[in-house]
Amino acid sequence: MARGRLRIYLGAAPGVGKTYAMLGEGQRLRSLGADVVVGFVEPHGRRPTAAMAEGLETIPRRTLSHRGAAFTEMDLDALLARRPQVALVDELAHSNVPGARNAKRWQDVEELLDVGIDIVTTLNVQHLESLNDVVRQITGVRQRETLPDEVARRADQIELVDLPPEVLRRRMVHGDIYPPDRIESALTHYFRVGNLTALRELALLWLADRVEEGLQRYRAEHGISAPWETRERILVALSGGPEGETLIRRAARISARTPGTELLALHVVPEDGPTGVDPAVLDTQRTLLESLGGSYHQTTGEDVVDALLQFAEAENVTQIVMGASRHGRLASFLRAGAGERTIKGSGPVDVHIVTHEEAAGSAALRLPHPSRGMGPRRYWSALAGAVVLLPVLTLLLSALRGHLGLSSDLVIYLLAVVVIALVGGLYPALFAAFAAALLADYYLTAPVHSLAMERPDEITALVVFIATAALVGIAAGAAAQRTHQAVRATSEARVLSRLAAAMMRGQDLPGLIEQIREYFGLAAISLLERDSEASPVPRWYVVASAGERPPERPYEADVECPVDDDLTLAARGSGLRTEDRRVLAACAAELGLAHARGRIAGRSGGTDTLADAERTRASLLLAAGRDLRAPLHTAEDALVRLRRRHAGEPVPEEAQLLDAARAAVHRAAQLVTDLDDLSRLHAGALDLYLRPVDLNEVLGAALDDLGPGGHSIDVHLPEQLPDVIADAALLTRALTALGADALRHSPPGRPPVFTAEVRGDRLEIRVEDGMPDPGPGSTTIAFGASSTRADGLGLRLSRDLAEAMDGNLETTAEGPAFSVTLSLPSCAPGDSARSGRAE
Secondary structure (H helix, E strand, O other): OOOOOEEEEEEOOOOOOHHHHHHHHHHHHHHOOOOEEEEEOOOOOOHHHHHHOOOOEEOOOEEEEEOOEEEEEOOHHHHHHHOOOEEEEOOOOOEOOOOOOOOEHHHHHHHHHHOOOEEEEEEEHHHEHHHHHHHHHHHOOOOOOOEOHHHHHOOOEEEEEOOOHHHHHHHHHOOOOOOHHHHHHHHHOOOOHHHHHHHHHHHHHHHHHHHHHHHHHHHHHOOOOOOOOOOOEEEEEEOOOOOHHHHHHHHHHHHHOOOOOEEEEEEEEEOOOOOOOOHHHHHHHHHHHHHOOOEEEEEEEOOHHHHHHHHHHHOOOOEEEEEOOOOOHHHHHHOOOHHHHHHHHOOOOEEEEEOOOOOOOOOOOOOOOOOOOOOHHHHHHHHHHHHHHHHHHHHHHHHOOOOOOHHHHHHHHHHHHHHHHHHHOHHHHHHHHHHHHHHHHHHHOOOOOOOOOOOHHHHHHHHHHHHHHHHHHHHHHHHHHHHHHHHHHHHHHHHHHHHHHHHHOOOOHHHHHHHHHHHHOOOEEEEEEEOOOOOOOOOEEEEEEEEOOOOOOHHHOOEEEEEEOOEEEEEEOOOOOHHHHHHHHHHHHHHHHHHHHHHHHHHHHHHHHHHHHHHHHHHHHHHHHHHHHHHHHHHHHHHHHHHHHOOOOOOHHHHHHHHHHHHHHHHHHHHHHHHHHHHHHHOOOOOOOOEEEOHHHHHHHHHHHOHHHHHHOEEEOEEOOOOEEEOHHHHHHHHHHHHHHHHHHOOOOOOOEEEEEEEOOEEEEEEEOOOOOOOOOOEEEOOOOOOOOOOOHHHHHHHHHHHHOOOEEEEEEEOOEEEEEEEEEEOOOOOEEOOEEOO
16 A cells, blocks of 8 residues: 655744645645545634635544543544545644553654555644754743654655744734734744744755755665756865965855855865874864855765765765865876866866965975875785886896896885885785795896795895895884874864864854764764653654754664763764774763753743843833822822711711722722832842841831721730841831731731740741631741742732841741741840730
8 A cells, every 4th residue: 555645834933824724735635526634623713724624524533531631632543444535634743642542643644644645734843853952042942842853854745834024923913823812922922023033044944955855865866976056066175285265265256156055165084194284274264164154064085086076976066166286297197186086077067276376386206104094095005016016126126137236136125115014004015025035036046036045145135134124014004003093083183172162153063963974974963862751662852963864763873872861872874983983972972061051051041031021020010000109099089088078978888888999999009019119129129228126116117007907916025125137117018018918817806916036046026817726737838839828919028028138938827827927137135025915
């Protein structure tokens, strides 16, 4: 059975019209005679969306129960039994209610596709797993519902549903997206113009990459190696020489002539190590390239030209910019230069050879450099050279046998062995030494054409020659090996330093991972994070990835480098050597640091957003307090006058209503004052003057502020009460708020009680409601707890005032009884007590 086709309508944000477009496609297919059903659609109360679904057969939803609540989900079994040609399924990244067959809706869709049902669905770009961290940094919101990128990439068709940010915000204002109570919050947070613009660009870039992948896949499936100039890509070949800046500027000028051109630069590090390359020069050239809008790449290769051409083919490069050869005529005669070899192997790719001051700057013929490591190519080249060079030397020496002695012949042979040792190391040198000894014995010593030797001095000379050649080969091989190790260590350090420098510049994780992938020549790399929620089977999420079809689980990778228990780097590609794995593990550790730093930055950004919101809220409260204070005082004054006008008339019900209205307005005015004080306190605009204060005086002032109700409060204070360290005005304000709260909640005939007690260097003031004592077993409630009364405005104001004076406030509740304890620093302890009533 053929697999069904998947079509995705992709949007940058909610409200762009994805569901509407999906339903429109369903209506179009239905009009063409296709069997179309609605598997799941969420119109979110939008009338045009609901109207578009009219006339389409809808599969009833399945009801599931979770934690005592009922939820509806798509009925997968009903859809499989109905088996239509096309099913419309909204919100592909949706998480199903626990108890459903699959955890995610995209898994339900996979089952439908497997039985041959075509699916039309919707997806927002913020739900793509690889973009999760980027979206969180942009919007400050972490998306819990994510979709593996590979699921979306496997879609047969992806269509972008796009709206400019201004149009989307206008739809929001008109109520076409969210209900009215959510519009203002959405416009000032998630739906800001900057957020929408960034999300829109993310969607366009992701879709462009997906189109590019499809083009590359088509070319690979059809064996098309020639580049298609769908987009100009100019590649600069950087050798690490001083001419690099000239090449970069020349390529940038070429790129500027064609809009939409992509500029790249590549530096190839030979597998046996670079020679004469200054890292500082490359860093300078990289900075210049990035300032001109280009991207820097680095890879390793056995042959520089082959690696350059392979990279150009993989990236669909259309033009290559190279510098003219710096080799002299003799060196160019012996071996074709990199530019000439690139031109021969480039095919339809244009190659620009740019002259520079360093071109042909040295005409010296250089012998093979012994500092280069002995790779397989050099090893076999040395053996081939020995096979060719030694017979040629033997023919020449045989012709000159009458003019040169055996010692001269062996010295010439030794020079050839040294050259072979420099090129190939120990084993080619040993082979050349024994072969030269046999050739000299057979062709140059008497009797000729025989391995027998007549003279003892010739035997000694040959033995010494073999020993000397062997020692030279051992020394050359050891030096090459040490140099190779040093070069590799330098290269590893350079990779790690570049990665650290990129982290310091703030480069994103995908860019860092792409650098690592290019350096090691891997097919794909993913940074995976384990889900923190406990589950029988570990669930992994792709934090960032690079390459084609990156692994989404550790077991899908060829190489895994754990960073910690919840973070690992998974790579897919050719097997790495042990030393490469070690460097990759170090790179993984740096990526872990970058990921952690990104999280900290995201939290910091969220904290800054909350701080901005808090400041905005405080300023609004201050403004509202100033605007409301005058009207409330006017209303209270008017009610007082009306009450006086009806004082002598027999209208008790009207008088009671006026008293109740006056009390309510007075209470509202008090709330405005409390809000004003609280906002000023949080904004740091409330003056604070701490000094020793007599509690009796402050408490008397607070009771007077409470009016007639304050005189009914019972007060029990110790004798010789110590002074409390506080601001007299703020302490009076706090005690007034506590007394007012206690009066409101005390039953008639049971007034509140104020007591005080010295504990060490602190004075505790306790305010109790007039409720029966609940006895032992009371419970202390912190202000963070979910207590309605403890979260009241009066108690909050008292708590904040107490904390501003280096005190604290706690509440105690058991049944109907409720008490508040205010603790402040005191000057000296007291020792006796008295009781009395405030009159």
